[in-house]
Amino acid sequence: MEIKIPKDLLYTEDHEWARKENGEITEGITDFAQAELQDIVFIELPEVGQEVVQGDSIATIEAVKTVTDLYAAVSGKIVKVNKELEKKPELINKDPYDTGWIVKIKVSDPAELETLLVPSEYKKVIQEE
Amino acid sequence: MEEKNKTPLYKKHVELNANIVDFANYRMPMQYSSIFKETKAVRNSAGLFDVSHMGEIEVSGDNATEFINCLVTFDISKIKDFQAKYTVMLNERGGIIDDLLIYKLEEKYLIVVNASNQKKDFDWIKKHENGGVEVQNVSENYFQIALQGPLSEKIIKRIVKNDPSDLKFYHSKKENILDIPVLLSRTGYTGEDGFEVYGKSSEAEKIWDRIMKEGKQYDISPCGLGARDLLRLEMGYCLYGNDITAETTPLEANLSWVVSLDKKNFIGKDVLLKQKEEGVKRKLVGILVPGKRIPRHGNRILIKQEEVGIITSGNYSPNMGSSIALGYISKPYDKVGTKVEIEIRNTATEGEIIKLPFWKHGTVKKTSLEKKQSG
Numbered sequence: 001m002e003i004k005i006p007k008d009l010l011y012t013e014d015h016e017w018a019r020k021e022n023g024e025i026t027e028g029i030t031d032f033a034q035a036e037l038q039d040i041v042f043i044e045l046p047e048v049g050q051e052v053v054q055g056d057s058i059a060t061i062e063a064v065k066t067v068t069d070l071y072a073a074v075s076g077k078i079v080k081v082n083k084e085l086e087k088k089p090e091l092i093n094k095d096p097y098d099t100g101w102i103v104k105i106k107v108s109d110p111a112e113l114e115t116l117l118v119p120s121e122y123k124k125v126i127q128e129e
Numbered sequence: 130m131e132e133k134n135k136t137p138l139y140k141k142h143v144e145l146n147a148n149i150v151d152f153a154n155y156r157m158p159m160q161y162s163s164i165f166k167e168t169k170a171v172r173n174s175a176g177l178f179d180v181s182h183m184g185e186i187e188v189s190g191d192n193a194t195e196f197i198n199c200l201v202t203f204d205i206s207k208i209k210d211f212q213a214k215y216t217v218m219l220n221e222r223g224g225i226i227d228d229l230l231i232y233k234l235e236e237k238y239l240i241v242v243n244a245s246n247q248k249k250d251f252d253w254i255k256k257h258e259n260g261g262v263e264v265q266n267v268s269e270n271y272f273q274i275a276l277q278g279p280l281s282e283k284i285i286k287r288i289v290k291n292d293p294s295d296l297k298f299y300h301s302k303k304e305n306i307l308d309i310p311v312l313l314s315r316t317g318y319t320g321e322d323g324f325e326v327y328g329k330s331s332e333a334e335k336i337w338d339r340i341m342k343e344g345k346q347y348d349i350s351p352c353g354l355g356a357r358d359l360l361r362l363e364m365g366y367c368l369y370g371n372d373i374t375a376e377t378t379p380l381e382a383n384l385s386w387v388v389s390l391d392k393k394n395f396i397g398k399d400v401l402l403k404q405k406e407e408g409v410k411r412k413l414v415g416i417l418v419p420g421k422r423i424p425r426h427g428n429r430i431l432i433k434q435e436e437v438g439i440i441t442s443g444n445y446s447p448n449m450g451s452s453i454a455l456g457y458i459s460k461p462y463d464k465v466g467t468k469v470e471i472e473i474r475n476t477a478t479e480g481e482i483i484k485l486p487f488w489k490h491g492t493v494k495k496t497s498l499e500k501k502q503s504g
Contacts (some may be wrong), residue, residue, distance in 0.1 A: 035148060038148075038159070038160060038164055039163050039164045039165045039447075040162070041421045041423070041445040041447075042420075042421030042422065042423075053263070060474070062421060062422060062423050064164050064165075064355060064359070064423075064444060064445065065355070066425075067423065067425070067474065089254060093163070108462070
């Protein structure tokens, strides 16, 4: 199966993606991750307002094949969560980079964005798996 | 790296854009579209599975019946030509070496075994071989395709020579599809009505295409291992390696219906007799876990914070709208209605022991009931 890696996003080695927008990032899991997990049945979302540190587990994704954590791509404050996923977790499978987004984080340290992977680097990560 | 085996239908899976994974040393389709969609197709219409990774062992010769009878728990002298029987093969400790399907086919027996146990089973059978039998591992010669779902009969009817509607559950017959000789068997692992088709590996693609083409009007879906595992779990059927292993006996695993303790002798019989007399200490049970947190293999089963058992299989069932699991639980906590907690990622999640199967609307039951009613 063809794995999509949009050119305008940043990535983590744990298969999260991040989209920069006005001092915030929108975060979700990559197409590779959703294909590995297969049908997602349930997601535990964090509280809005919660302060998180880069690498913290902020959500739990329960899927047919396994369960996995979503880690904060950057440090900051959670400003929005995708409530739609509580009813329709399958949006993550169908559309991981758009309607399947998971959280928005107000970035506290923009330097952390430099630690994220660019598409070509992320491509190497999944080729090694 | 060791070269993985491919079934004769591997190219079809690639063409269908399946997510292909390593399973029991085979490159197998996990899913083509979505495990849930495929599961629903089998419950509502029809699904087609490539199960050619399963092993096939042939046993023939004058002493074949007696020989197999020493190796498996069911008394196979009771089965008639073209009948199939699900049974298990035990080690000397009464532990399960494998669960298998045995067909009596006129001059020989065809034993269908789990892909992962193919070599182990063959070696075990060979080790006990005595005069008057011939044992052959013919796994590579056969393809095996499973057509499962309530509309299976409608599909198969259109492609075989003779009307299959009188073929009873767990019976088989010689048939032709596209003039290719096959063994058509009314069996499966999903709880729905269905057929398994066995034939020469070189003909696999033609048969697959023929069934897919005729199934189109009935919303047939190719189905992968993911759907197969979920469907069997909804029925409470055991998966070797998870729910049954060399450390579990058929009496613990609710498989006493495949054990003929009145049979003269078979490997493991003395252990089972003793276990029956003393009573088993644990039982495999079905646990309904309302919600979407999924119990997984190895999760602990607790009652009042005390460990009373362990989960062997678990998943979320889209057909039930709930998580479901199988697990071994110590007596006397194995009774239907018992409330338990399952430790899922350090959080105790409530569950209740319920009577299997989880999914009670499987169409296969009707067939076996009809069979019982008609004697």
